[in-house]
Amino acid sequence: MRVKxxxxxxxxxxxxxxxxxxxxxxWIRCGGPFNLCGYVERDSEEARLPKRFEVAKPxxxxxxxxxxDGRYGYIDTSGRIVIEPxxxxxxxxxxxYAEVRVDGLSGAIDRSGHLVVPxxxxxxxxxxxxxxxxxxxxxxxxxxxxxxxxxxxxxxxGLADSLVGxxxxxxHLKKGWLTAADLQxxxxxxxxxxxxxxxxxxxxxxxxxGLLRADGTWQVMPRYNxxxxxxxTHAIVGSMPDYTLPPIERRKSLRxxxxxxxxxLAVPTTFDGLWYWRGGYGPGAxxxxxxxxxVIVKGDGSLLGGRAFDDIEIGWDDSLPRVxxxxxxxxxxxxxxxxxxxxxxxxxxxCKGGPSIIHRGEGVEFRxxxxxxxxxxxxxxxxxxxxxxGPFHAKRDGKWFIxxxxxxxxxxxxxxxxxxxxxxSNASVKLGGKWGIINRSGVFTVxxxxxxxxxxxxxxxxxxxxxxxxxINAAGKRVAKPAERxxxxxxxLTCAGGLRLFDKDGLWGLRDESGRVVIEPxxRALSCFARxxxxxxxxxxxxWCPIGPDGARREALDCRLTYYPVIxxxxxxxxFSDDPFESSVSWNIAWLxxxxxxxxxxxxxxxxxxxxxxxxxxxxxxxxx
Numbered sequence: 001m002r003v004k005x006x007x008x009x010x011x012x013x014x015x016x017x018x019x020x021x022x023x024x025x026x027w028i029r030c031g032g033p034f035n036l037c038g039y040v041e042r043d044s045e046e047a048r049l050p051k052r053f054e055v056a057k058p059x060x061x062x063x064x065x066x067x068x069d070g071r072y073g074y075i076d077t078s079g080r081i082v083i084e085p086x087x088x089x090x091x092x093x094x095x096x097y098a099e100v101r102v103d104g105l106s107g108a109i110d111r112s113g114h115l116v117v118p119x120x121x122x123x124x125x126x127x128x129x130x131x132x133x134x135x136x137x138x139x140x141x142x143x144x145x146x147x148x149x150x151x152x153x154x155x156x157x158g159l160a161d162s163l164v165g166x167x168x169x170x171x172h173l174k175k176g177w178l179t180a181a182d183l184q185x186x187x188x189x190x191x192x193x194x195x196x197x198x199x200x201x202x203x204x205x206x207x208x209x210g211l212l213r214a215d216g217t218w219q220v221m222p223r224y225n226x227x228x229x230x231x232x233t234h235a236i237v238g239s240m241p242d243y244t245l246p247p248i249e250r251r252k253s254l255r256x257x258x259x260x261x262x263x264x265l266a267v268p269t270t271f272d273g274l275w276y277w278r279g280g281y282g283p284g285a286x287x288x289x290x291x292x293x294x295v296i297v298k299g300d301g302s303l304l305g306g307r308a309f310d311d312i313e314i315g316w317d318d319s320l321p322r323v324x325x326x327x328x329x330x331x332x333x334x335x336x337x338x339x340x341x342x343x344x345x346x347x348x349x350x351c352k353g354g355p356s357i358i359h360r361g362e363g364v365e366f367r368x369x370x371x372x373x374x375x376x377x378x379x380x381x382x383x384x385x386x387x388x389x390g391p392f393h394a395k396r397d398g399k400w401f402i403x404x405x406x407x408x409x410x411x412x413x414x415x416x417x418x419x420x421x422x423x424x425s426n427a428s429v430k431l432g433g434k435w436g437i438i439n440r441s442g443v444f445t446v447x448x449x450x451x452x453x454x455x456x457x458x459x460x461x462x463x464x465x466x467x468x469x470x471x472i473n474a475a476g477k478r479v480a481k482p483a484e485r486x487x488x489x490x491x492x493l494t495c496a497g498g499l500r501l502f503d504k505d506g507l508w509g510l511r512d513e514s515g516r517v518v519i520e521p522x523x524r525a526l527s528c529f530a531r532x533x534x535x536x537x538x539x540x541x542x543x544w545c546p547i548g549p550d551g552a553r554r555e556a557l558d559c560r561l562t563y564y565p566v567i568x569x570x571x572x573x574x575x576f577s578d579d580p581f582e583s584s585v586s587w588n589i590a591w592l593x594x595x596x597x598x599x600x601x602x603x604x605x606x607x608x609x610x611x612x613x614x615x616x617x618x619x620x621x622x623x624x625x
Contacts, residue, residue, distance in 0.1 A: 021041060021048065023039070023048070023059035023077045024059050024060065025041075025042050026040065026041060026049075026058075026059060027040050027042050027045075028056045028058065029045075030056075030531070031051060031496075032497050033495075033497040033498050033499045033512060033518070033529065034497065034532050035497055035528075035529045035530050035531060036051045036052050036053055036054060036532055037051055037053045037054070037055060037056035037531070038050045038051035038052060038056065039059075039064075049075075050079075053066040053068060053532075054069070054532030054548075055072075055531050055532075057090070057091075060092035060093050060158065061093040061095065062077060063076055063083075063093050063111070064092075065091065065092065065098070066085070067085065067532070068085040069085065069548060069554065070533070070546070070548070070555060070556035071087060071088070071556045072087040072089060072090035072100070072101075073085030073087070073090070074098075074113075082113075083109070083112075083113035087101055088100075088101040088102065088103075088556050088557075089155065090156060091126075091156035091157060091158060092158045093111065093126070094128075094191045094192070095128065095191070095192060096111055097109065097116065097130075097132070097173075098126060099123070099124050099125055099126060099156050100115075100119070100156075101156065102119035103119060105120055105122075106119055106120075106122065106123050106124040108124055108126065108132060117171075117173050121134045121135055122136065122137055122138070123135040123162065123168065124171070125158070125159055125162045125163075125166070126159070126191065127159065127170070127191055127194065127196065127214050128191055128193065128194035128214040130173045130174060131170050131171065131172050131173075131178065131215070131216075132172075132173070133162075133168055133169075133171075133185055134168050134169060134181070135166060135167060135168035135181070136168065159191040160187045160229075163187050164186075166184075166185055167181075167182070167183065168181050168185075169181035169182070170183075170212065170215075170216045172216075178215060179198075179212070179216045182200060183198045183200060183212075184198065184199050184207065185198050186198075186209070186229070188211060188227075188229055188230055188235060188263075189229070189261070194213055194214035194215075195211055195212070195213060195214075195219055195263065196212050197209050197210070197211060197212070198210060198212035198222075199227075200222070204241070204243060206240070206241065208222040208223065208224070208225065208240065209222055209223075209224045209225070209226075209237075210223060210224070211259075211263040219262070219263050220259070220263040224237040224238055224239065224269075225238045225240045225254060226238030226256070228276070230261060231276055231278065232278070232279075232280070233260060233261060233277065233299060234266060234282060234299065235258060235259050235277070236257075236258050236276065236277065236282070237256070237257055237258060237259055237265075238255065238257075239253075239255045239256075239257070241254055255270055255271060255272065256269060256272070256273060256284065257270065257274065258274060258277065258297070258301075260299075267282065267300070267301040268301050270286075271284045271285065271286050271295070271297065272285045272286050272292065273285035273286075274297060278316070279314055279315070279318075279321070280298075280299065281296045281297060281298060281299075281304060281314055281321060282296070282297040283295075283297075283314050284296075284297050293308030293309065293310065294308060294309050294310065294311050296309075296314065296321055296323070304321065304334075304336055305323065305332055305336040305338070306336055309323040309324055309325055310326065311323070311324035312324070319331070319342060319343065320332060320333060320339075320342055322343060323338070325338070327361075327362075328341075328361075329341045329361060331343070341361075343359045344359060344360065344361070345358060345360070346358070346359050347359075348364060349383045349385055349388065350385075351369075351385075351389045351390065351405075352388070352389075353369055353370070354390060354405050354406075354407075355367065355389070355403055355405070355407055356368075356369075356370070356371045357392070362379075363378055363380050363396075364379075364380055365378075366407075366409075368407030369406070369407060372407070373407075375407055375409050376394075376396070376409060377396070378395060378396045379395045381394060381395070389405040390403055390404060390405045391403060391405060391410075391421075391422055393421070396415065397415075399414060399415030399416060399417065400415050400416045400417070400418060400419045401415045402416075402427070402442075408441070410438065410441075410442035412442075416429040416431050417432070417433065418430035420455065422440065423458050425439055425440055425474070426438065426439055426440075426445065426459065428453050428455060428461065430448065431448040434448040434451065435449075435450045435451070436448030436449065436450070437453070437474055437476070439474075445475055445476065446472065446474070451464070452464050452465050456471070456482060457485075459473055459474045460472075460482050488597075489596045489597045495510070495529065496528065498513050499511065499512055499518060499528065499529065500513070501526070501595075502521065503521060503592070503596070507521045507522050507524065507539075508523050508526050509521030509523065509526070510526070510529075510534070518549065519534060519536075519551060522539070523536040523537055524537045524539060524585050524589065525537045525588035525589050525592060527565060533547060533554055534547055535560070535563045537581075537585045542581055543560060543561060543581065544559060544560050544562065544563040544581075545559040546559070561580055562583075562584035563584060563588065564584060564587065564588070565588065565591060568605040570607060571607050572605070572608065573605060573606075574587060574603045574604035574606060576590075576603075587603045590602070590603040591603055
């Protein structure tokens with residue numbers, strides 16, 4: 001019934017989906033109790049298609065893949081379902097074709113939904129003129145596991161996003177294989193142009209790249225060790241090593257150049273560095289009398305200004321490139337003439353009613369509000385308008401200063417060794433190798449006497465480390481260890497969309513804000529809704545499986561052995577059992593019980609040898625954990 005209802009809704013033409021807008025510039029927005037997705041205007045955030053799809057993919061060639069009840073179909077820009085949801089996964093249309101997943105394998109459909117190439121490949125990415133970049137199944141395999149899986153499903157992307165690590169060959173829907181399936185691919189230009197970088201490893205185990213046409217013939221025979229995609233009018237390429245040289249010298253023999261839109265070598269591979277193409281030029285490097293100098297390369301391979309410089313900059317805006325000659329920066333015109341630096345004296349950041357930051361040579365100049373009196377000159381930094389109104393931290397001669405919102409400069413003449421950001425009325429600073437605390441006037445409220453000092457709450461700091469730690473306030477008075485800031489059970493068990501996890505007789509379910517039960521409490525553990533599904537560990541099960549708002553199993557999505565509501569890189573979840581499934585269920589039960597206030601601590605994440613962890617919330621986690 002739910003599928004039929006959504007399909008019926010999909011047949012409605014929505015007035016908000018104006019033909020005057022470009023759907024390929026719409027953004028996907030997800031939310032609500034079931035975390036469903038729709039489309040909005042990129043600039044105005046005006047709704048174009050309502051949030052009613054489990055997954056929504058970007059529009060391409062007037063159609064977008066969406067997931068309904070666990071299966072993918074396609075909609076047009078009015079929101080009408082034009083290809084029924086019957087696929088395990090679906091990629092974007094490129095011209096007349098799109099990749100789809102059937103029984104774990106990839107094939108291709110046309111715009112009517114007809115399967116023009118049966119599902120038989122690991123991947124089958126539409127290219128041009130009826131050709132595909134296809135990856136055959138591994139020898140002896142019957143179901144592909146080569147594509148990345150996330151949240152129980154395979155995600156299929158278009159040409160530009162699929163080629164990294166994708167090996168295979170060119171396959172034509174009528175002619176079959178046009179090349180051997182032993183190639184690696186890298187994006188060159190838009191798929192409709194029918195050109196792609198392709199390469200193989202040579203006897204020295206180096207990749208050798210050429211430019212391949214959609215008909216399987218070479219536009220440019222393999223000859224490059226390094227290739228990049230087309231940027232504006234040029235694509236950066238790198239020469240093959242000189243194999244007559246020893247290994248270290250061989251690496252030094254590599255040079256960079258650039259090809260034009262058709263793959264013709266426009267910039268000879270003679271440069272020690274050439275990194276990208278922007279504003280009609282390529283920033284690069286070359287050796288001059290044994291010193292590596294910077295150059296701005298023109299489209300024909302000649303140098304802007306006819307020579308190398310000590311440094312260069314090519315901006316993202318329409319301003320002229322900049323070059324540094326000795327200690328002085330200049331702007332350089334297209335005819336190579338040096339003129340006064342156009343950026344000199346222009347604002348980098350201008351806070352309304354607050355400080356301004358002005359470009360000055362190698363560094364910047366801070367001025368008081370509305371471009372008033374000079375506060376001081378400092379090293380170049382990375383401040384943005386969103387940092388307004390301050391305070392700003394600025395460095396000069398290896399020391400730190402703090403520019404306040406009113407233009408006051410903290411740090412005196414010599415600055416601080418280090419500093420932290422203000423939180424409320426205080427900040428910690430390091431002076432003479434010791435840490436202390438200052439107020440917003442720069443006066444020390446706690447003299448710099450501590451080797452270790454770290455803020456743990458707005459006005460509470462921890463001093464020292466190990467067994468000798470204690471806590472002080474911003475006035476230096478010892479205080480008790482601050483209590484853990486823990487949300488109430490109601491907050492901790494509330495999902496992002498407003499549904500709330502609850503348990504009855506040791507089993508968990510979900511209910512809405514009014515108390516109405518949405519998912520019956522019949523699971524040992526479960527997640528919040530993400531992409532229209534929740535992950536549940538049912539009684540007697542050996543896998544976490546996805547169910548929809550109606551409680552029905554989403555058969556098109558794979559079950560998974562484990563599920564965790566958070567991800568911590570370089571860490572492992574605390575082990576509760578030798579059985580991975582049982583361990584993950586017990587870990588989640590412990591997580592839920594802590595959120596409910598019935599367990600003292602969260603289950604742990606144990607660091608690996610590196611210990612360099614970063615924390616992120618998995619889809620389906622509650623909001624306050």
